[in-house]
Amino acid sequence: MKPLPTDRLRRVEAWGMTVGGPCYVFRPSTVEGILDAFDAARNAGKTVAIKGGGNSYGDAFLNREAFVLDLSRMRRILEWNPATGVIQVEPGATIADVWQYVLEDGWWPPVVSGTAAVTLGGALAANIHGKNNYRAGPIGEHVRAVWLLTPGGDVLPLSPSQNSELFYAVIGGFGGLGVVVAAEIQLKKVYSGLLDVSAFATGRWVETLDRLDELAQSNDYAVGWVDGFALGAKAGRAILHSANYLKEGDDPHPEESLSVEFQQIPTTVFGIPKTALPRLLRPWVRPLTMRWINSLKYRSGKRQDGHRFRQGLAPFNFLLDSIPNWKHAYRPAGLVQYQVFTPKESSSQLFPSLIAMAHEHGFPPFLAVLKRHRPDPFLLSHAVDGYSLALDFRVHGKRWEKFLSLANEMTELALAAGSRFYLAKDSVLSSDQYERAVGADAVQQYRELKSRLDPEGLLSSELLRRVLLKD
Numbered sequence: 001m002k003p004l005p006t007d008r009l010r011r012v013e014a015w016g017m018t019v020g021g022p023c024y025v026f027r028p029s030t031v032e033g034i035l036d037a038f039d040a041a042r043n044a045g046k047t048v049a050i051k052g053g054g055n056s057y058g059d060a061f062l063n064r065e066a067f068v069l070d071l072s073r074m075r076r077i078l079e080w081n082p083a084t085g086v087i088q089v090e091p092g093a094t095i096a097d098v099w100q101y102v103l104e105d106g107w108w109p110p111v112v113s114g115t116a117a118v119t120l121g122g123a124l125a126a127n128i129h130g131k132n133n134y135r136a137g138p139i140g141e142h143v144r145a146v147w148l149l150t151p152g153g154d155v156l157p158l159s160p161s162q163n164s165e166l167f168y169a170v171i172g173g174f175g176g177l178g179v180v181v182a183a184e185i186q187l188k189k190v191y192s193g194l195l196d197v198s199a200f201a202t203g204r205w206v207e208t209l210d211r212l213d214e215l216a217q218s219n220d221y222a223v224g225w226v227d228g229f230a231l232g233a234k235a236g237r238a239i240l241h242s243a244n245y246l247k248e249g250d251d252p253h254p255e256e257s258l259s260v261e262f263q264q265i266p267t268t269v270f271g272i273p274k275t276a277l278p279r280l281l282r283p284w285v286r287p288l289t290m291r292w293i294n295s296l297k298y299r300s301g302k303r304q305d306g307h308r309f310r311q312g313l314a315p316f317n318f319l320l321d322s323i324p325n326w327k328h329a330y331r332p333a334g335l336v337q338y339q340v341f342t343p344k345e346s347s348s349q350l351f352p353s354l355i356a357m358a359h360e361h362g363f364p365p366f367l368a369v370l371k372r373h374r375p376d377p378f379l380l381s382h383a384v385d386g387y388s389l390a391l392d393f394r395v396h397g398k399r400w401e402k403f404l405s406l407a408n409e410m411t412e413l414a415l416a417a418g419s420r421f422y423l424a425k426d427s428v429l430s431s432d433q434y435e436r437a438v439g440a441d442a443v444q445q446y447r448e449l450k451s452r453l454d455p456e457g458l459l460s461s462e463l464l465r466r467v468l469l470k471d
């Protein structure tokens, strides 16, 4: 066994800042570089976790005291056809890299996450969804092909018609089966860089869920923000937004709105650089002030009920990116997101119970976001025909055990309601809970593929060991 490359030791931290530690980090720029990192890991008797942009809230790319393969340098656009909207990229290209490259030709990624810092490799490994999941499905449904580098050194082309079993397992497979080294994606044609957006206020859970469902039936995008502090008769009050792409001819100046400059989000607010905001906001990120901010947001949203306006594709989709490092406002604590995907019929029972339970345990959710989903054909799919509720919690290290006990209670309730979970956001599930959510057959199939492609168990991560792979 060779000595460990101590010159590569770096601290790697989960996006939510709750967990992190020293890892041996390799940053290859080519497939050969990845294979060198594999050899180095074998020689040192260590496993390798793959990392894209590091935007998973929990331990999806963590591998403390072992190797981390950071793919952010492999970010080239390999091929682009502006006539068909088909793009081929390396895995480290981010959603921002892609939309900024293609927008002026009238194309947009068909599915995007709430931050554009996500890499395509990370997006495919998590099979991300957007505010249009009920209509567009997850990103995997727009992939024409991916090329998977196995730990054994083979590069396998995968698509819905070639090696399809592996295709549907690798997408959403969280980096346990191989490294996606390139992907070919069909983008969406757009005739304007603007969306036609409408805002609505709703008063309680049943109304909120019904209204979101209704909006989802007739709009390209639909999303809800819920006041996580409103309990009792006000529980579930929300501001919903729907949005639609503009049709050809609806935008008098498409050449303007389809430019990258037009989509840029201002870097100051009231003259204050946005980079300074997280530190200024820190004293406000506390239960009492967040209760007030949520209430204020609801009341100002209510005044805008029925308001219709146009907004750029980037500001609508990447609202959270408008304040760089906003998560630092949660420091010195960490930020845990707990997200459940619940069948339509049980959501109106489950969601108020989860929020009430969180309050009872002393963890009010500072942010609550609601989306509408539909099932998809991927092996470890997190989506169901129903809704997701994402709850953001500020969790201090000292209170971690207390939070885990709350999360465990919430998970048992959510499982009884038929929910699934999204590993990109997860920090709390046990392997037993995950298996009950996704099904024992799916877990078994994943493990069989894993032992075929990676018999020595080279690819691993703290997430995979916690929920999916037996040690």
Ligand SMILES: Cc1cc2nc3c(=O)[nH]c(=O)nc-3n(C[C@H](O)[C@H](O)[C@H](O)COP(=O)(O)OP(=O)(O)OC[C@H]3O[C@@H](n4cnc5c(N)ncnc54)[C@H](O)[C@@H]3O)c2cc1C
Binding pocket: 015, 049, 050, 051, 052, 053, 054, 055, 056, 057, 060, 061, 071, 091, 112, 113, 114, 115, 117, 118, 119, 120, 121, 122, 123, 125, 126, 127, 128, 129, 130, 131, 174, 175, 176, 178, 179, 180, 181, 320, 424, 425, 461
């Ligand atoms: C502010 C914010 C908003 C978000 N909003 C949404 C949202 O709206 N919808 C949504 O679906 N998600 C959302 N996410 C979650 C995010 O999309 C996922 O965590 C995504 O996987 C992050 O991509 P990444 O490039 O940062 O990958 P990482 O977080 O670094 O890695 C994620 C997983 O991908 C694996 N991986 C990375 N690259 C490869 C590769 N080339 N080959 C194989 N495996 C690989 C890693 O091993 C890991 O398991 C959000 C996250 C943040 C921080």
